Amino acid sequence: MSGKKKTADVFGINSKVRPDSYVDRGDLDETIIRLLGRNTHIALKGESKCGKSWLRQKNIPDAIVVQCRLGRGAIDIYIDALSQLEVRFIVSDKTTGKVEGRVEAKGALGEGLIAKVFGLTGSLSAGGSASHSSEKSKELVGHDINDLRYVAALVRESGRRLVVEDFHYLSVDERRKLAFDLKALWDYGLYAIIIGVWSQSNMLIYLNPDLSGRIEEVSVYWSNDDLKRILEQGGDALNITFEEQFEDACARFSYGNAGILQALALKSLDALGIVEEVDGHSAINDEAALQTAALHYADQLNALYQQFAKRVAGGIRTRQDSTGIYAHAMAVIVEAPDKLCLRGIPLEHIYQVAHARENRIQKGNLRTILEKLEGLQVDNEGRGLVVAYNEAEGEVTVVDRQLLLYRRFCTVSWPWEDLIEEVQMGS
Template sequence: MKTDQVFGISPEVREYSYVDRGNLDDEMLRMLGRTIHVAVRGPSKSGKSWLRQKVLADPITVQCRLRKPFVDIYVDALSQLNIAIQIKESRQGVFKATLSAKGEGGAALLAKVGFTGSLGRERTTLAELKHVGHDVDDLRFVADIIRASGRRLVIEDFHYMSTEDRRGFAFDLKALWDYQVFVVIIGVWSETNLLLHLNPDLAGRVTEIPIDWIRADLMRILTKGGSTLHIEFDAKVRDKLVDLSYANAGLLQALALLTLDDAG
């Protein structure tokens, strides 16, 4: 077994040194079984995404990017379900888009929600009624497709959104809850209950799980990983590594790997 298979920062879970701190895995599973959105917050490299990977199989994962409008979340999510939405024009009073299945899976999902083919729609006045269920701005249609897929929508790096887009998506979360689509939102923020600040109507509809590490759980990372490698960290080295990690599991993982590299 190589040291970098046990320790280090990785987009995938390091099973040989992964630690369930404070039974958080069970808490996350319990929250995922309820009719609520789940917001996971914590510092960078604190293990938020690893936690999600451990407890949630085959989600629709959308990665936020700087200057990416929140409406692109739905475009990305449907793309992962083999459904293409191309927005041709979107401005006040006018919306044109085409929607099509990219494969048999996408066609089957569209059939489940009672829609096949493509669409083109133009609204010339704000007062004109929408053609319900046939454009990317119709959250019920998007929600129906996600529900039909049987997969959970996960939004990673929520903090990369602009403040305006975060607020806009927070209001969409209320509508998605009404449509029985329950989302996992993961990001870095310090405010408690950020989503409630953005949209008070989410009260009772979202729970927030903070990712915090205590010293004993950080020690367990080194003990578990060391056991896999058939080594034992000296007590002074172990204490120093935990001190230098500043209660951050990712930083501890990186420090452990560097220490083993230096030790040869």
């Protein structure tokens, strides 16, 4: 068996950090470490597959990580977080939006945390009744809670940091609830890391101005030069040099996204028959291999975006829509120029183009349907967001930059064009 380093150990989209191609873009590692030592929440923003999770894994390796889903709320975040600490959080009524319910230990770790927290606060006697039950001959002790103080204390006592990933999947109302909860958590000495995709600056402060001075926002975005450093560093580990022309094209096809570049690098090497560290040294400047890699990658994305299109089209069909406004909006968004997709597609642009296509479309109605756009896209698990509407900035963000690569290399027939034709025929 060869002891050489494999290309897949260096490049590619991976859930775990690949040290040989991990680039500390803009000294973000130092920034995160510095902020972790301060009494502040941290917000990490950047589009899908831009490296937020790698940044978190490298600098906060033992975090309590909670993944958001569309349709879930702040209460679900606390339930998930406490379950990872072997504490069951039984909520009395989710509809109130208040933290009310009961905590029970479901393991030795949970028992220890509850004993410390409730023993220190004296809430065993003050917080109401305690309940006892048996599970596998182990006594479980439950305590009533009625605010975030105990949630914060349990997480803080664990010595681990709370990380909330995919914040953008929460509804606008739930984002606002969590933003207000973050102020309370800060008061209780629990400092969280919020990770997600949004385009406006300091969105959490926009949602709750009281977070000003209590949260630091860090952007994870890549310039083409930053992306080229990934190729250079990973190439060094494989005794490979990517020539400048190749690097430029690879960065261009990546649309400012580190994950796409990682995938293109690995697939390009596959196209060249390079699967492990080379003997001596090799220079790579075969743009045909890059084109092959991009085409292959785009082809693999076809199932993903056809499912996305099918869900959106299905959702559109359930709406009463005499103007085809949903379909026209989607058509304008997926056909928007790259430069707008990369910085945010303004409501005004979508309106101007959609109104030119169908003069009955009004801006107010368009704004309303864009606010519902996220719900049309996701699957039964609340995942699959491709584009999101930023209500504060009035613009659509391409959450998944792979869409731009897909449409560049694939001929796409989107189903909303058929829906538009149906509306026109029925008018």
